[in-house]
Amino acid sequence: MKTAIATVCLSGGLDDKLEAIANAGFERVELFENDLLSFNGSPADVRRMIEDYRLQTITFQPFRDFEGMPPALRERALTRAERKFDVMEALGCDLLMVCSNVSPDSLGGIDRAAADLRELGDRAARRGMRVAFEALAWGRHINDYRDAWEAVRRADHPAVGLVLDTFHILARGTDLSAIRAIPRDRIFLVQAADAPKLDMDYLSWSRHFRNFPGQGDFPLDSFMDALAATGFDGLFSLEIFNDQFRSGSTRQVAVDGHRSLIYLLDRLHARSGHTVAGLTPMPPRAKCLGVEFIEFALDDQAAVPFESMLQGLGFRRAGQHISKQVTRWRQGDINIVVNTEKEGFAHSYNITHGTSVCALGLRVDDAAATLDRAQLLLDMPFRQAVGPGELEIPAVRGLGGSLVYFIDPKTDLARVWDIEFRAVADGSDKGDAGLQRVDHLQQVMLYDEMLSWLLFYTSLLEVDKTPAQDVLDPGGLVKSQVVQSDDGRLRLVLNGSQSGRTQTSRFLSEAFGSGVQHIALSTDDLLTTVRQLEANGVKLLPVPENYYDDLEAKSELTMELIDTLKAHNIFYDREGDAEYFQVYTNTIEDRFFFEIVERRGYRGYGAVNAPIRLAAQARLGGRPL
Numbered sequence: 001m002k003t004a005i006a007t008v009c010l011s012g013g014l015d016d017k018l019e020a021i022a023n024a025g026f027e028r029v030e031l032f033e034n035d036l037l038s039f040n041g042s043p044a045d046v047r048r049m050i051e052d053y054r055l056q057t058i059t060f061q062p063f064r065d066f067e068g069m070p071p072a073l074r075e076r077a078l079t080r081a082e083r084k085f086d087v088m089e090a091l092g093c094d095l096l097m098v099c100s101n102v103s104p105d106s107l108g109g110i111d112r113a114a115a116d117l118r119e120l121g122d123r124a125a126r127r128g129m130r131v132a133f134e135a136l137a138w139g140r141h142i143n144d145y146r147d148a149w150e151a152v153r154r155a156d157h158p159a160v161g162l163v164l165d166t167f168h169i170l171a172r173g174t175d176l177s178a179i180r181a182i183p184r185d186r187i188f189l190v191q192a193a194d195a196p197k198l199d200m201d202y203l204s205w206s207r208h209f210r211n212f213p214g215q216g217d218f219p220l221d222s223f224m225d226a227l228a229a230t231g232f233d234g235l236f237s238l239e240i241f242n243d244q245f246r247s248g249s250t251r252q253v254a255v256d257g258h259r260s261l262i263y264l265l266d267r268l269h270a271r272s273g274h275t276v277a278g279l280t281p282m283p284p285r286a287k288c289l290g291v292e293f294i295e296f297a298l299d300d301q302a303a304v305p306f307e308s309m310l311q312g313l314g315f316r317r318a319g320q321h322i323s324k325q326v327t328r329w330r331q332g333d334i335n336i337v338v339n340t341e342k343e344g345f346a347h348s349y350n351i352t353h354g355t356s357v358c359a360l361g362l363r364v365d366d367a368a369a370t371l372d373r374a375q376l377l378l379d380m381p382f383r384q385a386v387g388p389g390e391l392e393i394p395a396v397r398g399l400g401g402s403l404v405y406f407i408d409p410k411t412d413l414a415r416v417w418d419i420e421f422r423a424v425a426d427g428s429d430k431g432d433a434g435l436q437r438v439d440h441l442q443q444v445m446l447y448d449e450m451l452s453w454l455l456f457y458t459s460l461l462e463v464d465k466t467p468a469q470d471v472l473d474p475g476g477l478v479k480s481q482v483v484q485s486d487d488g489r490l491r492l493v494l495n496g497s498q499s500g501r502t503q504t505s506r507f508l509s510e511a512f513g514s515g516v517q518h519i520a521l522s523t524d525d526l527l528t529t530v531r532q533l534e535a536n537g538v539k540l541l542p543v544p545e546n547y548y549d550d551l552e553a554k555s556e557l558t559m560e561l562i563d564t565l566k567a568h569n570i571f572y573d574r575e576g577d578a579e580y581f582q583v584y585t586n587t588i589e590d591r592f593f594f595e596i597v598e599r600r601g602y603r604g605y606g607a608v609n610a611p612i613r614l615a616a617q618a619r620l621g622g623r624p625l
């Protein structure tokens with residue numbers, strides 16, 4: 001397919017938009033009339049600028065309120081169209097996109113619309129141009145793609161074709177099967193957009209909340225299957241009206257757009273097995289086998305209390321890097337890497353962000369293939385100098401400029417701990433707390449970044465999103481979006497907030513950007529773990545008594561169990577027969593903390609407990625451990 005993006009998707013002036021579009025790897029654009037009108041230069045100047053970016057203008061749009069006008073207004077509409085053709089001639093664009101009429105003056109009737117489109121087609125053809133007709137979901141008479149197609153079919157003109165815009169089709173829940181019967185050369189343009197499920201009028205939904213394929217809830221894959229059944233191989237463009245995108249980073253949104261398109265076509269390819277023109281085949285989404293390590297960047301001073309906290313949590317010093325100031329701490333299947341180097345990536349990360357997680361190591365089935373896929377998805381690979389005897393671990397840039405490393409079981413990467421680390425004696429007098437695995441990571445980000453990172457993870461790894469939730473923080477609402485693998489081996493909670501006073505927002509300002517705010521580690525027996533933590537001198541986040549009174553009122557737990565939970569500050573949640581137990585450490589440097597969980601068949605994250613936890617943390621104001 002010949003992929004493109006509409007200028008309306010992005011923020012900035014037309015020149016900023018075109019630069020971002022070209023830099024994101026697009027070769028074609030849909031030019032929105034407003035972007036031309038607000039540009040300080042002639043259509044010929046715009047044409048030159050577009051050509052300088054080696055872009056091609058595939059369509060000029062929208063042309064409104066055309067079909068079905070009563071005779072007195074019909075002539076005016078046709079004259080208006082001629083003026084657009086003049087502009088298009090200067091732009092070097094040959095396709096005018098006409099959206100269905102919303103005017104109260106317009107009249108219904110497919111034959112009337114067809115006759116108007118035929119006349120417009122004649123006029124376009126005389127100038128070597130074409131027109132493409134789209135049903136707006138809120139069109140006055142034509143608001144269903146099947147009616148738009150019928151009008152185009154009856155117009156029976158080689159210069160008149162159909163636009164399929166997934167928003168208008170999927171927002172109305174229109175049956176997709178009729179798409180399969182449309183001859184592919186009659187579809188002049190496909191516009192792709194996703195959107196969250198919302199209960200609102202079509203126009204507001206469309207103009208403010210569309211997002212890129214894969215970021216919303218629409219069944220785009222079903223649409224793609226129907227489209228592919230026609231053999232369609234033509235113009236395929238992103239057309240997203242989204243307030244956030246239009247105030248966001250032009251560059252980032254353009255890259256996200258291209259990534260979403262590549263991923264959409266990749267899914268089509270994976271389902272059908274057929275080659276998709278315009279798509280470089282790529283390795284499948286990486287199966288994530290777990291978190292191999294979490295690396296912290298610290299300075300020498302911060303490392304002292306941090307490492308003593310790790311000891312309190314039952315971690316043992318297990319290895320020292322062969323050439324760097326990097327220590328491996330271990331418990332169960334969990335590896336925490338403490339990096340206090342004075343140069344290199346972790347050091348610069350520490351200078352910018354303070355004590356923080358600078359890298360995640362993910363266990364995947366094939367690390368090299370994962371990196372290949374990442375590059376084809378326009379993710380940013382990362383390389384740094386590798387010392388003698390060290391491994392080059394494939395990595396890409398992740399949240400906040402941190403790194404995501406890929407480790408696999410089939411190469412030397414599986415032996416990274418043996419190759420790059422030498423064993424050291426521990427000497428800790430603190431007991432092992434029975435922590436087994438990384439259960440989940442919570443990453444905090446700007447609200448406007450959430451859709452970007454959702455797409456980053458879901459396009460690269462075999463993880464899927466669950467419905468977003470609003471969590472109440474004493475300082476405002478926090479939006480929380482989970483991405484996780486089916487088997488729970490990778491669970492990420494992405495949090496963002498539009499309020500400046502939430503824990504989420506404080507993290508962003510204090511850590512100078514997005515990053516990991518908390519790490520949840522799992523145990524098979526939380527009560528035993530907590531007793532050991534207490535023996536090790538670890539202070540857990542105190543939970544208010546009211547919580548347990550409420551728990552007693554709403555659950556069927558025995559008084560004895562509730563008393564135990566209360567005595568140890570354990571949160572509880574239940575889903576059917578599945579149970580969840582959680583405790584939190586106090587915050588470190590007022591922003592980072594650990595959570596310890598025991599899952600008994602439970603698949604959630606204790607969202608009901610989050611407001612109480614956030615309030616308790618806000619009250620404490622992050623007392624050091």
Ligand SMILES: O=C(O)c1ccc(O)c(O)c1
Pocket residue numbers: 061062099134136165191206207239
């Ligand atoms: O919201 C609109 O008016 C509008 C304009 C052009 C389009 O292609 C579209 O899908 C919607």
Ligand SMILES: [Mg+2]
Pocket residue numbers: 134165191239
């Ligand atoms: Mg459209």
